[in-house]
Amino acid sequence: MMAWLLALPVLGAVSALTAVLLRREPESSLRWLRWVNAGLLLSAGALLVVALTAGPSGAAGSTQSSGSSSSSGQALLGAAIAVAGSSLGAAIAVAYTGSAALAAISERPELFGRAMVIVGLAEGIAIYGLIVAVILIGKA
Numbered sequence: 653m654m655a656w657l658l659a660l661p662v663l664g665a666v667s668a669l670t671a672v673l674l675r676r677e678p679e680s681s682l683r684w685l686r687w688v689n690a691g692l693l694l695s696a697g698a699l700l701v702v703a704l705t706a707g708p709s710g711a712a713g714s715t716q717s718s719g720s721s722s723s724s725g726q727a728l729l730g731a732a733i734a735v736a737g738s739s740l741g742a743a744i745a746v747a748y749t750g751s752a753a754l755a756a757i758s759e760r761p762e763l764f765g766r767a768m769v770i771v772g773l774a775e776g777i778a779i780y781g782l783i784v785a786v787i788l789i790g791k792a
Contacts, residue, residue, distance in 0.1 A: 727789065728788075728789065730788050731786075731789050732785075734784040735782060735785045738777050738780055738782070742775055742776075742777040742778035745774035745775075746774045748774075749770050753770060754767075
C-alpha cells in the first residue's frame with residue numbers, strides 16, 4: 653500500500669509532463685511514448701514469464717489447513733467478481749435499452765409494454781450474476 657501512495661505523485665507528475673510535451677512537440681513526444689510503452693510491455697512480459705515459471709514457495713507446503721481457507725476465499729472472490737461484472741453489464745444494457753425505450757415510447761405510446769420487456773431482459777443479467785454468486789458461496 654505504501655508503494656502505491658509513493659507512486660501516485662510520481663505518476664501524476666509524469667502525466668502532467670507528458671501532457672505538456674504533447675502540446676509543445678507532438679511528434680517527438682509520441683515517438684518517446686511509443687518507446688516507453690514498448691519498454692513497459694516487454695517488462696510486463698518478462699514479469700509474466702517469471703511468475704509462470706516460478707516454482708512453489710517454501711511456505712506453500714508448510715501448512716495443510718491453509719488450502720481450505722484459500723479455496724473459500726477464492727470462491728468468495730469469484731462471487732464478488734460475478735456480482736460486480738453482471739451488475740456493470742446490466743447497468744450498461746439498461747442505459748442503452750432504457751434510453752431507446754423512452755425514445756420509442758415518446759413517439760408511439762402503445763410500445764410501452766414491449767419496451768419494458770426489453771429493459772427487463774437487460775436487467776436479468778444482474779440476476780444471473782447473483783445466482784452464480786449464490787452457487788459459489790454455497791460451495792465455499
